Amino acid sequence: MNQAPRTIEWIGDADGFVRLLDQTLLPTRVEYRDCRTVEEIWEAIRMLRVRGAPAIGIAAAMGVVLGMQSLAKGTSAVERLREVTDYLRTSRPTAVNLFWALDRMARHAAPHLEKLPPDQLRTMLLEEALRIEDEDRQMCRAIGAHGAALIGEGQGVLTHCNAGGLATADYGTALAVMFAAAEQGRKFAVFADETRPLLQGARLTAWELQQRGIDVTLICDNMAAQVMREGRVHLVVTGADRIAANGDTANKIGTYGVALLAQAHGIPFYVAAPSSTFDLSLSSGDAIPIEQRDPREITHGLGKQIAPDGIKVYNPAFDVTPAALIAGIITEKGIIRPVREENIREVLV
Amino acid sequence: MNQAPRTIEWIGDADGFVRLLDQTLLPTRVEYRDCRTVEEIWEAIRMLRVRGAPAIGIAAAMGVVLGMQSLAKGTSAVERLREVTDYLRTSRPTAVNLFWALDRMARHAAPHLEKLPPDQLRTMLLEEALRIEDEDRQMCRAIGAHGAALIGEGQGVLTHCNAGGLATADYGTALAVMFAAAEQGRKFAVFADETRPLLQGARLTAWELQQRGIDVTLICDNMAAQVMREGRVHLVVTGADRIAANGDTANKIGTYGVALLAQAHGIPFYVAAPSSTFDLSLSSGDAIPIEQRDPREITHGLGKQIAPDGIKVYNPAFDVTPAALIAGIITEKGIIRPVREENIREVLV
Numbered sequence: 001m002n003q004a005p006r007t008i009e010w011i012g013d014a015d016g017f018v019r020l021l022d023q024t025l026l027p028t029r030v031e032y033r034d035c036r037t038v039e040e041i042w043e044a045i046r047m048l049r050v051r052g053a054p055a056i057g058i059a060a061a062m063g064v065v066l067g068m069q070s071l072a073k074g075t076s077a078v079e080r081l082r083e084v085t086d087y088l089r090t091s092r093p094t095a096v097n098l099f100w101a102l103d104r105m106a107r108h109a110a111p112h113l114e115k116l117p118p119d120q121l122r123t124m125l126l127e128e129a130l131r132i133e134d135e136d137r138q139m140c141r142a143i144g145a146h147g148a149a150l151i152g153e154g155q156g157v158l159t160h161c162n163a164g165g166l167a168t169a170d171y172g173t174a175l176a177v178m179f180a181a182a183e184q185g186r187k188f189a190v191f192a193d194e195t196r197p198l199l200q201g202a203r204l205t206a207w208e209l210q211q212r213g214i215d216v217t218l219i220c221d222n223m224a225a226q227v228m229r230e231g232r233v234h235l236v237v238t239g240a241d242r243i244a245a246n247g248d249t250a251n252k253i254g255t256y257g258v259a260l261l262a263q264a265h266g267i268p269f270y271v272a273a274p275s276s277t278f279d280l281s282l283s284s285g286d287a288i289p290i291e292q293r294d295p296r297e298i299t300h301g302l303g304k305q306i307a308p309d310g311i312k313v314y315n316p317a318f319d320v321t322p323a324a325l326i327a328g329i330i331t332e333k334g335i336i337r338p339v340r341e342e343n344i345r346e347v348l349v
Numbered sequence: 350m351n352q353a354p355r356t357i358e359w360i361g362d363a364d365g366f367v368r369l370l371d372q373t374l375l376p377t378r379v380e381y382r383d384c385r386t387v388e389e390i391w392e393a394i395r396m397l398r399v400r401g402a403p404a405i406g407i408a409a410a411m412g413v414v415l416g417m418q419s420l421a422k423g424t425s426a427v428e429r430l431r432e433v434t435d436y437l438r439t440s441r442p443t444a445v446n447l448f449w450a451l452d453r454m455a456r457h458a459a460p461h462l463e464k465l466p467p468d469q470l471r472t473m474l475l476e477e478a479l480r481i482e483d484e485d486r487q488m489c490r491a492i493g494a495h496g497a498a499l500i501g502e503g504q505g506v507l508t509h510c511n512a513g514g515l516a517t518a519d520y521g522t523a524l525a526v527m528f529a530a531a532e533q534g535r536k537f538a539v540f541a542d543e544t545r546p547l548l549q550g551a552r553l554t555a556w557e558l559q560q561r562g563i564d565v566t567l568i569c570d571n572m573a574a575q576v577m578r579e580g581r582v583h584l585v586v587t588g589a590d591r592i593a594a595n596g597d598t599a600n601k602i603g604t605y606g607v608a609l610l611a612q613a614h615g616i617p618f619y620v621a622a623p624s625s626t627f628d629l630s631l632s633s634g635d636a637i638p639i640e641q642r643d644p645r646e647i648t649h650g651l652g653k654q655i656a657p658d659g660i661k662v663y664n665p666a667f668d669v670t671p672a673a674l675i676a677g678i679i680t681e682k683g684i685i686r687p688v689r690e691e692n693i694r695e696v697l698v
Contacts, residue, residue, distance in 0.1 A: 300653065
C-alpha cells in the first residue's frame with residue numbers, strides 16, 4: 001500500500017514554518033507551499049489549500065506559532081495572541097475544529113504569557129501544535145480501528161467529499177475506516193461522489209484511494225441514487241465539520257441529500273469524526289453557521305465559464321444532516337449508536 | 350420577454366440543409382452549425398450539439414431528408430431509406446422520440462418509395478419533417494397551457510437538466526410550464542440544477558430562463574436537498590426521454606434522486622413530455638436501455654482534468670424514476686394523474 005504525501009508539516013524549530021500540500025492543485029499537480037506568516041495560513045485555509053475539519057485545526061494551531069514569531073519587541077504577548085487567534089477565527093466559519101484548536105492553543109499559553117520570554121513561548125506553543133497533530137494521527141487510526149468491521153467482504157461503500165488523509169494529519173476519518181478494512185485484507189468497492197463545486201471527491205478522495213490501491217469508482221453527485229438503486233452500495237461513510245449535541249451533523253453540501261437517498265434505499269449512513277468535531281454548546285444543527293461561498297466556484301471554477309454572465313447562484317458550502325438519518329458516528333472513542341444526546345455524552349466523556 | 354435563438358431549422362427547399370444551434374458551446378458562444386449530410390446530423394446528435402428528446406426527433410427527421418439527397422442514381426430508394434434510418438438509430442439509445450420520428454418518416458415514405466422520382470420523394474419527406482417540427486411547436490404550447498396552473502404566485506420550482514426551447518423546436522416541455530405561468534403574469538423562482546456532467550442546467554436552462562426574464566438561481570446538483578429543506582421549492586418539473594406504459598420515466602441522470610428528495614420533503618414531482626415520449630411497448634422502466642457515456646465527460650469535460658489519471662468512472666446518461674414517485678405527467682393532451690397505466694392510455698388515445 002503506497003503512502004500518500006504529507007498533508008501538513010512543521011519544518012524546523014519554533015522559528016520555522018509550515019509546509020502544506022496545496023490541495024487546490026491536486027490531482028494533476030503535487031506541489032507544496034511554505035507558509036511563513038499567519039496571513040499565509042489564513043489564506044491557505046480560506047482558499048482550501050488545506051481543508052478538512054481536522055487539518056484546518058492543525059493548520060490553525062501552527063498558524064498561531066507563526067503569528068507569535070512576529071511579536072514586536074515591547075508589545076504584549078497577551079494582546080498579540082488574542083490578535084492572532086481572533087484573526088484565524090475569521091478564515092472559515094463552519095468547521096468547529098478550527099475554533100477548538102485555537103481555544104486550546106490560547107488556553108495552553110495563558111498561564112505563561114506574561115512570564116516566558118518570546119522564544120520559549122513560541123517553543124511551548126509549537127509543542128502544543130505538534131501535540132494536536134500527533135493526537136490527530138492517533139485519532140485517525142482509532143477511528144479506522146473502530147469502524148473497519150462495518151465494511152464487509154465484497155461490499156460497496158459510498159462517500160462524499162474528502163475525509164481522508166488530506167483532511168487530517170494522516171489517514172483520515174471516513175477514509176480511515178476504508179483504509180483499516182483494506183489493511184485487514186478485505187476487498188470492497190468505493191464510490192466517490194465528485195462533490196461539486198470544488199470536486200474534493202474527484203480530486204482528492206479518488207486520488208487517495210487510488211494511491212492506496214483500493215477499488216474506487218468516481219461518479220457525479222447526481223449518480224449516487226442510481227448506484228444505490230442498482231444494489232451496489234451497502235453503507236455510506238462521510239466525515240463531518242461540526243456535530244451538535246443531539247447528533248445533527250454539518251458536513252460538505254450534498255451530504256444531507258446522500259443521507260436521504262440512503263434512507264430511501266435502506267442503506268445505513270455513518271459519520272466518521274473525532275471528538276474535536278463535536279460542539280456540545282449547540283443543542284441542534286439549526287444553530288450551526290453555514291458558510292456561503294463565492295458564486296464563481298460554481299460558474300467559473302472548473303477551467304472555463306459554464307453558466308451565463310450575471311446568473312444568480314446559491315452556493316452553501318455545507319448542509320446539516322439530522323441525527324435521525326445517521327446510523328452511527330464513528331469516533332476515536334468508539335461508535336455512537338443510535339445517535340442520541342445521551343449516547344454522545346456517554347462515549348465522549 | 351425576449352426570444353431565444355432557434356434550436357434547429359431547415360434552410361431552403363428539399364435540396365437544402367439543416368442549421369442548428371451548437372448547444373455544446375452555450376452559454377458563452379451562440380454559434381450555428383450547418384449540417385449538409387446525414388453523417389453530420391448523426392454526429393450532432395451523438396455529441397449533444399442538438400439534444401433533448403423532442404429536438405433529437407426533429408433533427409433525425411431532417412437527417413432522413415439529407416440522407417435521401419445522396420440517393421445514387423439507379424440505386425433503390427427503399428434500400429437507401431432503410432440505410433439512412435438504421436444509421437440514425439445508432440446515434441443515441443435512450444430517447445424514444447428518435448425512433449418515433451424515424452419510424453414516422455419511413456411509414457410516411459413507404460407507399461411512395463417505388464413510385465416517386467427522387468426529387469418529389471425528398472420534397473414529400475421534407476414536408477413530413479417540417480410537420481413533425483410544427484407539431485412539436487404546438488405540442489410545447491399545449492404542455493405549457495395544461496401545466497401553467499401548477500405554478501402558483503410566489504412559489505419555487507426546481508428543474509433538472511434542460512427541457513426547454515433548446516430541447517424542442519421551441520418553448521420546451523418542463524420549461525414551457527414555466528414560460529406559460531410567466532406569460533400569465535405570475536412571479537415565481539426557479540432553481541436550476543447544473544446537471545453534471547455536461548451541465549445542461551447551468552449552460553442551457555439557466556440561460557433560457559434568464560433570456561426570458563424569469564427569476565432563476567443556479568445550484569449544484571447536490572444542493573437540491575438543501576434548497577428543498579429550506580422550504581423554497583413547491584414543485585419539481587423535469588422533462589423525459591422515454592416513458593414506459595406504467596409511467597416509469599427515463600430522464601437525465603439525477604432525476605430519480607431529485608424525485609426521491611422531493612418525496613422526502615413532501616414536494617410534488619411532475620414530468621412534462623409529449624405523447625411521442627411514451628413507449629407503450631415497454632411495460633415498465635426496467636426495459637428502457639440506458640446509455641453509458643464516455644468517462645472523459647466527467648474527468649475532462651470542463652476545460653481541465655479534474656480526476657487522477659486512470660481513475661475508474663461510472664457515467665450513465667439517464668436513470669429511471671418509478672411512476673410511484675411522479676405526481677403527474679403533463680402532456681399536450683392533458684395532465685395524467687395519478688400516474689397509472691389506465692390513466693396513461695386514457696389520456697394518450
